[in-house]
Amino acid sequence: MDNYKVIEHDVIVIGAGGAGLRAAIEASAQGVSTGLVCKSLLGKAHTVMAEGGIAAALANVDSEDGWQTHFCDTMKGGKMLNNYRMAELHAKEAPMRVKELEKWGAVFDRTKDGKILQRAFGGHKYKRLCHVGDRTGLELIRTLQDKGVHQGINVYMECTITKLFKDGDTISGAFGYYRNSGEYVLFKAKAIVLATGGVGKSFSVTSNSWEYTGDGHALAYEAGCDLIDMEFLQFHPTGMVWPPGVKGILVTEGVRGEGGILRNNKNERFMFKYLPESTRHEFAETEAEASQWLEATLNLTKSTARRPPELSTRDNVARAIYTEVKEGRGSPHGGVFLDISYQDSNRIKQKLPSMYHQFKELADVDITAGPMEVGPTAHYIMGGVRVDADTAQSKVKGLFACGEVSGGMHGANRLGGNSLSDLIVFGARAGLHAANYAKELKGKPSINGKEIEAEITDLERPLNAQSGQNPYDLHKELNHIMSTYVGIFREENDLVTGLDKLVELNKKLDNLKVVNNRTYNPGWHMCRDLKNMLICSMAITKSALSRKESRGAHSRLDYTETDKELSKVNSAVFKQDGEMKLEHTPTLSMPEELAKLFN
Amino acid sequence: MAKVTLKVYRGDKEKGEFKTYEVPIEDGMVILDAIHYIQANIDNDIAVRWNCKAAKCGSCSAEVNGKPSLMCKTRLDRFAKDEVITVQPLKTFPLIKDLVTDVSWNYEVNKHITPLTSKDEGEWVIYQEDIERVQEFRKCIECFLCQDVCHVLRDHDKHANFAGPRFLVRTAGLEMHPKDTASRTKYLKEEGGIGYCNITKCCTEVCPEEIHITDNAIIPLKERVVDDFYDPIAKFLKGLFKK
Amino acid sequence: MTQSTVNSSPAHTTKTVRKDNWWLEPASIALGFTLFIIYATFRAFENNYYEINQYLSPFYSPKIILEFWKFSPAILVLWIPAGFRATCYYYRKAYYRSYFMDPPACGVGHGGGSSYCGETTFPFVLQNLHRYFFYMAALVVLWLWKDAFDSLFFQGQFTFSILSLVMFVNVVLLSNYTFGCHAYRHLVGGKLDCFSCTKASQTKHKVWQFVSKLNEHHMFWAWMSLFSVAFTDFYIRQVASGAYSPMRIF
Incomplete structure (x- = not known):
């Protein structure tokens, strides 16, 4: 069967967000032929939704900052479950990567002395987030896009990858279809980099776009990789709650970084009571101290006042908001109030321009005049493909992963701003090592034609079916299951029920039906996306069941405390004999000189 | 309901x-x-x-x-x-x-613009007032609504001769970058076809990012093209003072 | 109306599907311009009632009297503001839309076709000379300031009238229009890539910021000054012909 196009490159990067673009730039800079495949148009990836900034210890605003502090903040934020080596490399290399972006054309906001300006963010001890108003992600992606374009990367837009091929235990290619034409395409490659982002579309309230269907997680799982830490799914504390059409859309943590205050319907600044004992000493004790900190921040001066409690880590703030709403102290549309309107309105418009427009146009709310209503929204998965920290290579030879699809960097909870820096640090590493791997690989790994035929048959089943279910109905069902049984707070019974329902739902996947042909047919696209979302949802649920403690973003109502034994293991999901298996594997232990930093 | x-x-x-x-x-x-x-x-x-x-x-x-x-x-x-x-x-x-x-034409046009070019190898010191103009242009989300509404492309099919507002905005962001040393006026006049723009401002009207495309990007670029190609007196005076 | 051929599809078969009154704006602008052009042409050729005592009509200022010139002196001057406005970036937008219907409104199809040359060929390539017209128009505006001050003195005596007030308002509006010009904005600082680099460029930055503020409302100043200059001339004509009084206050 020859009804597919064949394209050959040394390195194929799947996904063109920050990580994928950075990987492709690095690989092509090494002189290997590089192809970049993405589901959307170039420059539209979800990275544009990252608003607040890139965390890098440049020490431009707070001179005390350094990679050691950034490393410690990241590990503490991740409840020490992180791959320490990734956190270390990340903290060390982020500043260099940010400066590199600037040389490539990124135009960051400036300090008075002409350096890159940095703002405060949750869980970061110092002001560390390099930013451009509240559209840092757009700046990052446009910079990388233009850099890549002029470097001569081959970009294959609106192309979905559905399967990876191996020759023995070595990666050999990828198969997929062009969304536009429905034409099939086979990419032959020596090395493949996954940079496909996250899984948010499994949840009904999410900040993620349609692309976030866990494709890379599922592809890697099918190819034999481990998915680690899948129980850790970050709910961003502040998503829009009204109107219904925009429920879940992100409200940047930058609002709180710039001094935004959270209140319930009793006008209480409730975050003071939700600070965990372990970090309480890092935060302001009174409203007066918090406003002192803010005043110093606004005037770019020094103060001994500690950060406001709103800048606690995301897991914490999300739980706090959820609890306030659940206990009846929420706002009219089921959120809480986030208020920045007490500040000068021109400053708000300058520092948070897209938030201003977003609320004005979509919710008829003027954030310079009154509070926003916000609530938690599924935002980011800490878990993902297990990779080697230095090379970003997975268990499968020649298969690399970086960005959100990789696991380990963020442990049990990601700090805001650490995602964009993760993309560029590990994007570059994955690109470099994929290129080196491709250069060193002897011969060309082969692809079995039978597997391609089987894949095409599988893809076309819903088109050829006489009758069957609407894939969108199944998607709604999946959203309902995940949001009901595997949400912010979890317990045994819910998780078990959820898993049963997912298994039931999985059976229905063989019985889908869509109309029309393969030409730009979103219904047909949804069928395969569903399969990927289900793999990820099951991995999340199974991992959540196995972790009988509360840690970071994983909160169990039946096990509210952390468990000492579980602090030493990562959950790992993998495919064995056609079934999803789970085991707990020991975390990497830190060398002495890093461990010392925590004393 | x-x-x-x-x-x-x-x-x-x-x-x-x-x-x-x-x-x-x-x-x-x-x-x-x-x-x-x-x-x-x-x-x-x-x-x-x-x-x-x-x-x-x-x-x-x-x-x-x-x-x-x-x-x-x-x-x-x-x-x-x-x-x-x-x-x-x-x-x-x-x-x-x-x-x-099929918006792929836009991606082709983009490839022809000279990227940021700088000789400054050290750490960059840039002040906020020098990048405010550029930051406005970098708000662009590439929705291509300006390209769609521009009558030069929409009604006159000048795709082969005119880069369109989006790419004039990108060029403006590069031309006005304080660290950039390349000149793109020749590109603008010839390949970019800035002369085709008759500044009827529909691009500005539809821009969802409210970028003042015409006033802040295209017209300043047109004036830069005038500097280099249509202002003989200034050229003459400049030549005079250089010697 | 010719439709674009390259991009034709059954999705776009009509000129536009806009349901709002998109034609209203170009139509009223065309009407406004036409009325002004008729009045200004009539006045330029009238060659009468443009000066009385210390008052001089802006259409005839600066007054240039040449031996050999047998026509109205206004013609020796009016080409400057006419040329300045004709090549002005705002007026270009307005008349390309209203007179040339290219395009009449956004997303509304028109007599398209690939023969369109925009401002790349003669005569429209001459629009690039806008800055030269600016230089001259700026001198004319300075002269009109002089006229306004002159109107305050009659036979060495200080005097003030409503007509003087009108002349001052007019010259303020004309200044806001002229010094908010896009070409001036470029020349005064817009051409710089770095505002902070030298002391001189820092000063230029401040001027540029001021001009940018005026420039933001260039259309407003363009129309206001168009009305005011016509009205000032009309008032002086009526005073000179004896129909109105200058309404002296003291």
């Missing part, structure tokens, strides 16, 4: 028709929500591009009642009750299917 009636183009370049749909209205609903409703409940195969649904990615460009708009920020309550809303794909680019057009 209140309903809205939409007339949506269904079909491809050769064959198609406007199909009428009735969609129940929710508070704060936008056109894109209505299209999603159709996709999930009526016609699974209706083709539409979208990503962020928050006017940050520039994917869901279409023409709503004849006006190039982002579907994700066009609210239904902005229309009169009982008004039938027409949704068409962009006109300026070849149609693929339904509301999706």
Whole structure:
């Protein structure tokens, strides 16, 4: 069967967000032929939704900052479950990567002395987030896009990858279809980099776009990789709650970084009571101290006042908001109030321009005049493909992963701003090592034609079916299951029920039906996306069941405390004999000189 | 339950028709929500591009009642009750299917612009006042609505001679970058075809990021082209003082 | 109307599907311009009632009297503001839309076709000379300031009238229009890539910021000054012909 196009490159990067673009730039800079495949148009990836900034210890605003502090903040934020080596490399290399972006054309906001300006963010001890108003992600992606374009990367837009091929235990290619034409395409490659982002579309309230269907997680799982830490799914504390059409859309943590205050319907600044004992000493004790900190921040001066409690880590703030709403102290549309309107309105418009427009146009709310209503929204998965920290290579030879699809960097909870820096640090590493791997690989790994035929048959089943279910109905069902049984707070019974329902739902996947042909047919696209979302949802649920403690973003109502034994293991999901298996594997232990930093 | 009636183009370049749909209205609903409703409940195969649904990615460009708009920020309550809303794909680019057009021409144009070029190898010191202009241009989300509405492309098909507002904005961001040393005026005059722009400002009118495309990007670039090609007196004086 | 051929599809078969009154704006602008042009042409050729005592009509200022010139002196001057406005970036937008219908409104199709050359060929390539017209128009405006001050003195005596007030308002509006010009904005600082680099460029930055503020409302100043200059001339004509009084206050 020859009804597919064949394209050959040394390195194929799947996904063109920050990580994928950075990987492709690095690989092509090494002189290997590089192809970049993405589901959307170039420059539209979800990275544009990252608003607040890139965390890098440049020490431009707070001179005390350094990679050691950034490393410690990241590990503490991740409840020490992180791959320490990734956190270390990340903290060390982020500043260099940010400066590199600037040389490539990124135009960051400036300090008075002409350096890159940095703002405060949750869980970061110092002001560390390099930013451009509240559209840092757009700046990052446009910079990388233009850099890549002029470097001569081959970009294959609106192309979905559905399967990876191996020759023995070595990666050999990828198969997929062009969304536009429905034409099939086979990419032959020596090395493949996954940079496909996250899984948010499994949840009904999410900040993620349609692309976030866990494709890379599922592809890697099918190819034999481990998915680690899948129980850790970050709910961003502040998503829009009204109107219904925009429920879940992100409200940047930058609002709180710039001094935004959270209140319930009793006008209480409730975050003071939700600070965990372990970090309480890092935060302001009174409203007066918090406003002192803010005043110093606004005037770019020094103060001994500690950060406001709103800048606690995301897991914490999300739980706090959820609890306030659940206990009846929420706002009219089921959120809480986030208020920045007490500040000068021109400053708000300058520092948070897209938030201003977003609320004005979509919710008829003027954030310079009154509070926003916000609530938690599924935002980011800490878990993902297990990779080697230095090379970003997975268990499968020649298969690399970086960005959100990789696991380990963020442990049990990601700090805001650490995602964009993760993309560029590990994007570059994955690109470099994929290129080196491709250069060193002897011969060309082969692809079995039978597997391609089987894949095409599988893809076309819903088109050829006489009758069957609407894939969108199944998607709604999946959203309902995940949001009901595997949400912010979890317990045994819910998780078990959820898993049963997912298994039931999985059976229905063989019985889908869509109309029309393969030409730009979103219904047909949804069928395969569903399969990927289900793999990820099951991995999340199974991992959540196995972790009988509360840690970071994983909160169990039946096990509210952390468990000492579980602090030493990562959950790992993998495919064995056609079934999803789970085991707990020991975390990497830190060398002495890093461990010392925590004393 | 209140309903809205939409007339949506269904079909491809050769064959198609406007199909009428009735969609129940929710508070704060936008056109894109209505299209999603159709996709999930009526016609699974209706083709539409979208990503962020928050006017940050520039994917869901279409023409709503004849006006190039982002579907994700066009609210239904902005229309009169009982008004039938027409949704068409962009006109300026070849149609693929339904509301999706082939915008690949834009990506080709982009390749021809000289990227940021600087000789400053050290750590950059740049002051806020020097980048404010550039930052406005970098807000661009590449929705290509300006390209769609520009009559030079839309009505005169000058795709081969004119880069379009989006890429004049990008060029402006590079030309005005305090660390950039390259000159793009020759490109602007020749390949970029800035002379085709007759500054009728429709690009500015449709820009969802409210970039002052004409006043802040295109006209300043036209003036820079004048500096280099149409101002003999200034050239003469400059030559005189250089010696 | 010719439709674009390259991008044709059944999705776009009519000129536009816009339902709003998109034609209203170009139509009223065309009407406004036409009325002004008729009045200004009539006045330029009238060659009468343009000066009385210390008052001089802006259409005839600066007054240039040449031996050999047998026609109205206004013609020796009026080409400057006419040329300045004709090549002005705002007026270009307005008349390309209203007179040339290219395009009449956004997203509204028109007599398209690939013969369009925009401002790349003669005569429209001459629009690039806008800055030269600016230099001259700026001198004319300075002269009109002089006229306004002159109107305050009659036979060495200080005097003030409503007509003087009108002349001052007019010259303020004309200044805001002229010094908010896009070409001036470029020349005064817009051409710089770095505002902070030298002391001189820092000063230029401040001027540029001021000009940018005026420039933001260039259309407003363009129309206001168009009305005011016609009205000032009309008032002086009526005073000179004896129909009105200058309404002296003291």
